[in-house]
Amino acid sequence: MGEYVRLKSPEELAKRKRNIIVLIVLFVAIILAFMASMNTGFIRLSPSDLVNTLFGNGTAQQNLILYEFRLPRIVISVLIGAGLALSGCVLQSVSRNALADAGIIGINSGAGFMILMYVAFFPTITAVSAFVLPLLAWVGGGIAALLVFVMSYRKHRGLSSNRLILNGIALNSGISAATIVITLRISPEQYQFVATWMAGSIWGKDWKFVMALLPFICVLLPYVYFKSQTVNVLALGNQLATNLGAAVSREQLMLLGAAVGLAGSCVAVSGSIGFVGLIAPHLAKRLVGQRYQILLPTTVLAGSLLVLVADTLGRWVFQPSEIPTGIVVAVIGAPYFLYLLVRSKG
Amino acid sequence: MQIYQTGDLIVALRRKESNESSLPSGASTAPEAVGEAGAADVFKRIHSRPHVALLIILGGIIALVLGIGVSVTFGARDIRFEDVWLAVFQYNSNLTDHQVIQELRLPRVLGCVLVGSSFAVAGAILQGMMRNPLADSGLLGLNSGAGFALAICFAFFPGMSYSSLVLVCFIGAALSALFVFALGSIAKGGLTPVRLVLAGAALSALLTALSEGVALYFRIGQDLAFWYAGGVAGTRWIHLKVMSPWIIVAIAGAIVISRSITLLSLGDDVAKGLGLRSGFTKFMGTVIVIVLAGSAVSAVGAVSFVGLLVPHFARKLVGVDYRWIIPTSAVLGAVLVVLADLAARTVRPGFETPIGALIALIGVPFFLYLANKERREL
Numbered sequence: 001m002g003e004y005v006r007l008k009s010p011e012e013l014a015k016r017k018r019n020i021i022v023l024i025v026l027f028v029a030i031i032l033a034f035m036a037s038m039n040t041g042f043i044r045l046s047p048s049d050l051v052n053t054l055f056g057n058g059t060a061q062q063n064l065i066l067y068e069f070r071l072p073r074i075v076i077s078v079l080i081g082a083g084l085a086l087s088g089c090v091l092q093s094v095s096r097n098a099l100a101d102a103g104i105i106g107i108n109s110g111a112g113f114m115i116l117m118y119v120a121f122f123p124t125i126t127a128v129s130a131f132v133l134p135l136l137a138w139v140g141g142g143i144a145a146l147l148v149f150v151m152s153y154r155k156h157r158g159l160s161s162n163r164l165i166l167n168g169i170a171l172n173s174g175i176s177a178a179t180i181v182i183t184l185r186i187s188p189e190q191y192q193f194v195a196t197w198m199a200g201s202i203w204g205k206d207w208k209f210v211m212a213l214l215p216f217i218c219v220l221l222p223y224v225y226f227k228s229q230t231v232n233v234l235a236l237g238n239q240l241a242t243n244l245g246a247a248v249s250r251e252q253l254m255l256l257g258a259a260v261g262l263a264g265s266c267v268a269v270s271g272s273i274g275f276v277g278l279i280a281p282h283l284a285k286r287l288v289g290q291r292y293q294i295l296l297p298t299t300v301l302a303g304s305l306l307v308l309v310a311d312t313l314g315r316w317v318f319q320p321s322e323i324p325t326g327i328v329v330a331v332i333g334a335p336y337f338l339y340l341l342v343r344s345k346g
Numbered sequence: 347m348q349i350y351q352t353g354d355l356i357v358a359l360r361r362k363e364s365n366e367s368s369l370p371s372g373a374s375t376a377p378e379a380v381g382e383a384g385a386a387d388v389f390k391r392i393h394s395r396p397h398v399a400l401l402i403i404l405g406g407i408i409a410l411v412l413g414i415g416v417s418v419t420f421g422a423r424d425i426r427f428e429d430v431w432l433a434v435f436q437y438n439s440n441l442t443d444h445q446v447i448q449e450l451r452l453p454r455v456l457g458c459v460l461v462g463s464s465f466a467v468a469g470a471i472l473q474g475m476m477r478n479p480l481a482d483s484g485l486l487g488l489n490s491g492a493g494f495a496l497a498i499c500f501a502f503f504p505g506m507s508y509s510s511l512v513l514v515c516f517i518g519a520a521l522s523a524l525f526v527f528a529l530g531s532i533a534k535g536g537l538t539p540v541r542l543v544l545a546g547a548a549l550s551a552l553l554t555a556l557s558e559g560v561a562l563y564f565r566i567g568q569d570l571a572f573w574y575a576g577g578v579a580g581t582r583w584i585h586l587k588v589m590s591p592w593i594i595v596a597i598a599g600a601i602v603i604s605r606s607i608t609l610l611s612l613g614d615d616v617a618k619g620l621g622l623r624s625g626f627t628k629f630m631g632t633v634i635v636i637v638l639a640g641s642a643v644s645a646v647g648a649v650s651f652v653g654l655l656v657p658h659f660a661r662k663l664v665g666v667d668y669r670w671i672i673p674t675s676a677v678l679g680a681v682l683v684v685l686a687d688l689a690a691r692t693v694r695p696g697f698e699t700p701i702g703a704l705i706a707l708i709g710v711p712f713f714l715y716l717a718n719k720e721r722r723e724l
Contacts, residue, residue, distance in 0.1 A: 083633050099544065099695075104547075151714065151718060152718075161539045163717060163718060164541065165540070165544060166717040167714060167718070168539055169543065169544075169715060170710050170713045170714050170717065171710070173650065173651075173706055173710055173713075174706060174707065174711075175708075176706075177702070177703040177704075177706035177707050177710070178707065180703040181699055181700075181703050181704075181707075182704070245693070274551065275551075281512055317565055321562075321563055322560065323559050323562065323563065324558070324559075325557045326555070326629035327555040327556075327558055327562075329553055330551050330552060330554075330555035331552065331556065331559075334548045334552035334555070335547070335552065337544075337548045338529060338548050338549070340543060341529075341533070341541060341544055341545055341548065342529055342532050342533040343623050
């Protein structure tokens with residue numbers, strides 16, 4: 001592990017330089033996607049308009065579009081991209097399963113179920129809901145994740161990664177069955193809301209949703225980054241991690257809680273978006289390697305980029321109608337998942 | 347369970363060869379030596395209970411007839427049993443009660459029978475052919491392939507006749523099957539049961555996302571939503587007329603190749619050694635599965651877990667010989683779906699709870715049980 005190497009060899013310095021370049025390139029790509037996203041929609045904001053408006057020289061209409069419509073949505077896309085990607089990265093390390101993702105192990109559907117219940121019992125979406133929904137989603141996702149982990153845990157053998165995913169898939173289909181039973185009892189308007197939510201359209205396009213999401217991200221993101229050395233160690237496996245002096249069970253539980261918190265709060269705002277937590281860490285791993293100190297920031301940037309691009313594509317492809325971001329991400333993500341599945345060994 | 351017994355059988359076969367062979371050891375270990383006579387011998391050795399199977403099939407048919415009777419009699423509209431009887435056997439088109447029975451309830455329950463048998467037999471063939479206890483046309487993504495094809499049709503060719511819709515569903519299911527099988531052959535060392543399910547889940551996610559996109563874009567979500575959950579409420583005589591020839595021929599075909607499926611379920615090399623053209627059998631099996639899944643999906647939508655539950659249950663009851671598993675599955679699958687439909691209508695009268703959701707609520711715990719059995723790591 002890097003920390004123990006005092007003398008940096010030339011290769012290592014070169015690698016470090018490369019990693020920094022990767023981060024910068026990703027960041028620039030996000031800026032470009034940001035500008036493209038601004039330029040997409042019914043009223044276009046060209047890059048020069050954008051700069052003007054940002055410096056306070058825009059027309060009233062440009063101000064309105066930038067600050068009230070586009071910017072909150074873009075910020076939310078970036079935040080949920082970061083949150084989902086990070087939670088996927090942590091889940092993959094903790095469960096030592098390359099195919100783990102919040103959507104696959106049932107967090108999304110658990111959170112979705114709670115939201116559905118809320119919508120069914122409190123039909124109006126008020127300002128309060130923006131803050132209640134992330135909490136509820138967190139609880140729902142947490143319960144689902146807990147169930148999956150308990151079912152996949154075996155005494156003496158620890159977590160079985162295949163079981164984890166299999167149980168996750170089963171729980172997903174069980175919850176969606178229950179969801180369907182409930183959806184048929186709610187009114188058409190509520191149904192419309194839930195259906196759009198499930199398809200993963202970023203429905204919270206308001207600053208208040210940014211405010212609701214921000215605390216989770218602001219607390220959990222630094223926490224996970226702070227723990228990256230622990231994540232490094234946990235990824236080595238329970239036995240080795242114990243030998244290296246990690247309090248394995250406790251750390252696993254804490255990190256899982258963080259992952260569930262990140263995924264749950266993101267899902268509450270964005271709707272059910274799968275595959276981000278799967279693709280982003282894998283891409284990042286290919287770019288910068290296994291060390292979590294550098295892998296985590298790269299994953300965060302890759303996730304943000306992915307969701308931002310997917311959101312922009314969803315608004316652009318079939319203008320003027322929108323495709324939910326979740327669908328775009330699934331169309332990109334599912335083939336990539338299959339590719340990983342075929343490539344990885346049994 | 348199945349694989350365990352298969353292992354025993356292979357050991358037994360090998361032992362038999364080495365005992366009977368007069369040649370020096372090692373000269374005739376090739377399984378080709380066993381041949382057709384060996385196949386007959388295999389069927390004597392495998393665990394199978396024909397008498398039990400016959401009893402279950404007969405009992406199942408009786409239960410099915412009773413279930414149909416109850417299902418036709420109960421419903422949102424109160425109709426006396428005598429009227430039901432008359433409606434079926436002396437139909438008078440002037441009476442509303444008779445019309446309800448003839449035009450709504452009867453096609454619906456017969457649709458349940460056909461669909462239940464189709465999904466169950468498709469599942470049984472897949473499980474035997476792929477030697478995969480978790481195989482099911484829904485879990486492998488075949489159903490969502492057919493569903494995606496349907497979404498495309500609803501969006502681009504709204505006025506399409508049902509008989510062409512069925513064909514389109516076949517194409518959708520076939521493409522999914524082709525894709526999953528191709529994936530299995532590219533993957534290093536083939537796909538284990540778990541990885542096959544994963545591949546199916548990812549494929550389903552992709553196809554469902556695409557269907558949702560199409561549905562949202564063309565504003566046909568309402569048409570598709572209930573269909574996704576699995577609904578038999580819309581079944582009419584015209585559907586049955588189009589669907590039943592396909593399903594009946596396919597199930598007959600399944601029974602014809604059931605002997606070969608049993609051999610395949612023992613493993614490819616054993617099957618080949620016993621003189622089976624395994625490629626041909628697999629092709630036929632796949633075609634039958636596609637026809638069954640496609641026509642069932644075209645009628646009721648993507649109902650998973652029937653194909654998973656029923657064959658396992660049948661195997662527990664009648665043993666590992668697919669000559670009995672397939673007909674038993676057909677009967678039991680029909681019973682399951684008829685009962686599920688009855689339950690779906692009686693849980694909350696007047697409201698339709700989709701049977702797909704109801705069956706998933708039974709199927710999921712069972713799937714969890716299968717996936718978590720301590721016996722072996724899948």
